Amino acid sequence: MPHLVIQYSENIEPRIDMKQLCDQLGDTICASDMFPKGGVRVRAYPAAAYSIADQHPQNAFIDLVLRIGAGRTQDQKRNFGQALIDQVSEICQDLLAEPHFALSLEIIEIDPDLSWKVNTIHPRLKSNS
Amino acid sequence: MPHLVIQYSENIEPRIDMKQLCDQLGDTICASDMFPKGGVRVRAYPAAAYSIADQHPQNAFIDLVLRIGAGRTQDQKRNFGQALIDQVSEICQDLLAEPHFALSLEIIEIDPDLSWKVNTIHPRLKSNS
Amino acid sequence: MPHLVIQYSENIEPRIDMKQLCDQLGDTICASDMFPKGGVRVRAYPAAAYSIADQHPQNAFIDLVLRIGAGRTQDQKRNFGQALIDQVSEICQDLLAEPHFALSLEIIEIDPDLSWKVNTIHPRLKSNS
Numbered sequence: 001m002p003h004l005v006i007q008y009s010e011n012i013e014p015r016i017d018m019k020q021l022c023d024q025l026g027d028t029i030c031a032s033d034m035f036p037k038g039g040v041r042v043r044a045y046p047a048a049a050y051s052i053a054d055q056h057p058q059n060a061f062i063d064l065v066l067r068i069g070a071g072r073t074q075d076q077k078r079n080f081g082q083a084l085i086d087q088v089s090e091i092c093q094d095l096l097a098e099p100h101f102a103l104s105l106e107i108i109e110i111d112p113d114l115s116w117k118v119n120t121i122h123p124r125l126k127s128n129s
Numbered sequence: 130m131p132h133l134v135i136q137y138s139e140n141i142e143p144r145i146d147m148k149q150l151c152d153q154l155g156d157t158i159c160a161s162d163m164f165p166k167g168g169v170r171v172r173a174y175p176a177a178a179y180s181i182a183d184q185h186p187q188n189a190f191i192d193l194v195l196r197i198g199a200g201r202t203q204d205q206k207r208n209f210g211q212a213l214i215d216q217v218s219e220i221c222q223d224l225l226a227e228p229h230f231a232l233s234l235e236i237i238e239i240d241p242d243l244s245w246k247v248n249t250i251h252p253r254l255k256s257n258s
Numbered sequence: 259m260p261h262l263v264i265q266y267s268e269n270i271e272p273r274i275d276m277k278q279l280c281d282q283l284g285d286t287i288c289a290s291d292m293f294p295k296g297g298v299r300v301r302a303y304p305a306a307a308y309s310i311a312d313q314h315p316q317n318a319f320i321d322l323v324l325r326i327g328a329g330r331t332q333d334q335k336r337n338f339g340q341a342l343i344d345q346v347s348e349i350c351q352d353l354l355a356e357p358h359f360a361l362s363l364e365i366i367e368i369d370p371d372l373s374w375k376v377n378t379i380h381p382r383l384k385s386n387s
Contacts, residue, residue, distance in 0.1 A: 001362070003321060003362070005265070007134070007172060009172070018307040019307045019308075019309075021307075022307050022308055022309035023309045023313060025309070026309035026310070026311075026313065030311075030312075037311055037312060038311045038312075038360070039311070039360060040309070040310065040311050041308070041309075041310050041311075041319045041321065041360060041362075042308060042309040042310075043265060043267070043305035043307065043308035043309075043319075044305060044306075044307040044308070045174065045303065045305060047172035047173060047174060048173075048175075049147040049148045049150075049151050049172065049173040050151055050170070050171060050172040050173070051148075051151035051152045051154070051155035051169070051170075051171040051172075052155070052169065052170050052171075052250070053155075053159075053166055053167045053168070053169050053170075053250045053254065054159075054166060054167075054250075054254060055152060055155065059250060061170045061172075063132060063170065067364075074242070077243055078242070078243065081243060081244075081245055082245065085245040085247065089247055095249075096247060096249055097249075098249065099249050099250060099252065099253035100249065100250060100253075101248070101249050101250065102167070102168060102170060102246070102247075102248045102249075102250055103246065103247040103248070104130070104132070104170075104244065104245065104246045104247075104248075105244065105245045105246075106196075106239050106240070106243060106244040106245075107240075107243040107244070108240075108243075110364050111364070111365075111366075113332070113336070114335055114336070114339060114364065114365040114366075115339075115362065115363065115364040115365070116339055116340065116342075116343040116362065116363045116364075117360070117361065117362045117363075118343065118347055118354060118360075118361040118362075119359070119360045119361070119362075120353075120354055120355075120356060120357050120358065120359045120360075121310070121311045121312075121314075121317060121357060121358060121359065121360055123357065124357035124358070125311065125312060136263070136301060138301070174303065176301030176302060176303060177302075178276040178277045178279075178280050178301065178302040179277075179280055179299070179300060179301035179302070180277075180280035180281045180283070180284035180298070180299075180300040180301075181284070181298065181299050181300075181379070182284075182288075182295055182296045182297070182298050182299075182379045182383065183288075183295060183296075183379075183383060184281060184284065185379075188379060190299045190301075192261060192299065203371070206372055207371070207372070210372060210373075210374055211374065213374075214374040214376065218376055224378075225376060225378055226378075227378065228378050228379060228381065228382035229378065229379060229382075230377075230378045230379065231296070231297060231299060231375070231376075231377045231378075231379055232375065232376040232377070233259070233261070233299075233373065233374065233375045233376075233377075234373065234374045234375075235325075235368050235369070235372065235373040235374075236369075236372040236373070237369075237372075
């Protein structure tokens, strides 16, 4: 944890570098000091088939779902979500300047009692620090 | 909001036009008057690797997860879910006539306190109406 | 139900046979006698764009989310989750021997009041048994 899943309409690929977006959001999550760096997993999934709003061919979307472990306060979660949507809005400013773009973010907490993890990145990062 | 995510086994692609299915379900969501048109995002993701039930090669699935904002009554949600599964059942009637198909739908509510949206489609649709 | 969704970084494809992993986990779910065989749907989605931890190029992940129907006890869910993560750990032992791998599993219960299913596999499996 945390997991950030980005779903988006394929028509924005010429305009947004998705690998770069993943890296930028990963950097932000790591820099927040709220989450263990070794657990950060950001990934992006283009949808080839989709239907948005009035089905205008220029309509596009990016939807982010951040799944985090328990333990942060409501204020921490609210502030971090706001920071994340602000960052993505900045990166997508050209898309947001046009009347065809829907951006969204949701934060969901993972039930600690019904989740499991095995992570070999944590020890490497700890031994490096 | 709302978000409708369709996951399906790739083996139904010759039989169901996924772009058309996205448009048809998008139309239904828009026509329900329960959701703002500008927020409707339907998308479909084929799974190339999958394993269904007894692993018969003709086994296939479509799984729909509809994430909606808070504010609808339980009855509204129940009725709308029923209408949606009825519509998809109609579209998939050939698949449902064979003993190899699993169709499912779930509705999940998004926490208004931990979700964010920036949408430039809404103002365009409002100015057009 | 149940639904097992596997998300993973594309860089593990040369090392893990995803179709085989789906089948192995499907077999385990079927053999547990906790779930109806005809409802088992395992599927895997590679992420082409991703960012993991310190962004080391060898970093990789597999994230499993198991959505199940209501009706199992907390102990049943805990034990089954543990068995599943143990099995995947065994399959991924080479990846886990290196300091670049993050494996995770979460179990989520589906709301029976807001879910629907139409399944033509169940009757076939029942008539065969």
